[in-house]
Every structure is written in structure tokens, then in C-alpha cells.
Amino acid sequence: MYVNSTRVRELRLARQWSQEQLATLSGLNLRTIQRLESGAKISNESLRALAAVLEVPAESLLVSDPTPTEVALKAMRAGVVAGLEFTGTTPRADFWWFALAVAVVLAFAQLLSEALGPLPTQIASLVVLLPWLAASTRRLRDAGLSPWWQLISLAPVAGILVLLYLLTYPTKEAESAEPTSD
Numbered sequence: 703m704y705v706n707s708t709r710v711r712e713l714r715l716a717r718q719w720s721q722e723q724l725a726t727l728s729g730l731n732l733r734t735i736q737r738l739e740s741g742a743k744i745s746n747e748s749l750r751a752l753a754a755v756l757e758v759p760a761e762s763l764l765v766s767d768p769t770p771t772e773v774a775l776k777a778m779r780a781g782v783v784a785g786l787e788f789t790g791t792t793p794r795a796d797f798w799w800f801a802l803a804v805a806v807v808l809a810f811a812q813l814l815s816e817a818l819g820p821l822p823t824q825i826a827s828l829v830v831l832l833p834w835l836a837a838s839t840r841r842l843r844d845a846g847l848s849p850w851w852q853l854i855s856l857a858p859v860a861g862i863l864v865l866l867y868l869l870t871y872p873t874k875e876a877e878s879a880e881p882t883s884d
Contacts, residue, residue, distance in 0.1 A: 703749065704765045707741040713756045728755040741765075778803040784840070785833035791844035792837055793873060800837050804830045838869065846874030
């Protein structure tokens with residue numbers, strides 16, 4: 703278990719305690735407090751002692767791993783927020799979560815179109831067009847490819863498949879600025 707070092711430090715400073723005072727009050731070693739505020743692992747006994755002194759639930763002092771749902775929603779939100787931004791890069795996983803969100807929006811619009819006519823699908827398609835182009839531009843740039851590769855999607859069927867393949871390329875590592883000696 704890893705302690706949330708920022709939270710421990712904030713709670714300590716809110717009480718205007720030094721690390722030495724927290725160590726004395728909790729019965730822990732000063733070095734242990736210093737390691738915990740650096741994000742080290744914590745034992746159950748130390749966690750309970752620290753939580754009791756700081757008067758907070760023990761679970762609130764631990765670093766929580768984001769759930770898969772939180773990761774997906776964060777990636778989708780980032781795609782929407784950066785909707786019209788054509789600069790920068792988008793990591794592969796974030797791009798595909800955003801692509802899933804676009805697919806869900808278009809599927810929902812298609813369901814509405816069955817009841818209301820073609821207008822919902824047309825509106826949804828126009829709404830997601832620029833964010834999709836921007837996300838694809840950032841993703842291609844992240845893969846080390848030119849954003850102009852998107853034009854290949856204008857070729858019927860095969861062009862779209864080639865573009866989707868290019869969007870699956872892994873992130874290209876930044877090239878070293880140091881010259882290599884041969």
C-alpha cells in the first residue's frame with residue numbers, strides 16, 4: 703500500500719505540525735514520516751497510527767488506483783475538451799476511448815433517426831466531424847506520422863481502413879537531441 707504523500711503533508715501542515723511533532727504524536731520514527739511524505743509504502747500498523755493522530759479514515763491516506771471507468775471517462779472528456787485543438791498529441795489509448803465516445807454518439811443519433819428521420823444523424827455527424835479530425839491529427843502526430851495521412855480516407859473503403867490502421871501505430875519515442883557517434 704502506498705500512502706498519498708500530498709494528503710499526509712497537507713493534513714500535517716493544516717495542524718501546523720512539524721514532521722518531528724507528527725512522529726512523536728503517532729509513535730512513528732521521524733525517518734518513517736519523511737519516507738511517507740515522499741510517497742513510500744506504508745504498513746497497516748503505521749497507517750492506523752497515522753490515521754488516528756490525523757483524525758481521518760485510514761483509507762483516505764492511501765493512493766487510490768483509478769478504476770478502468772475513471773480512465774475511460776477521463777480520456778473521453780479530454781477528447782471533448784481538446785475538441786478543436788489541432789496542435790499537440792493524443793496517446794493511443796485516449797484516442798480510442800474518444801473514438802468509442804464518437805461511435806456511441808453516432809449510434810444514439812442513428813436510433814433517434816429511425817423515429818425522427820435523418821436529421822439527428824446528420825446533425826450528430828456534423829457535430830463530431832471537427833473533433834474527430836482534430837483527434838486524428840493529434841493521434842497521427844503522436845505516432846510520428848504526418849496529419850496529411852487523413853486525406854487517404856477520401857479513397858473509398860480501403861482509404862478508411864488504411865487510416866484506421868495508421869491510427870493504431872504506437873507512440874513514437876522522442877528522438878534524442880544528442881548526436882550519435884559512429
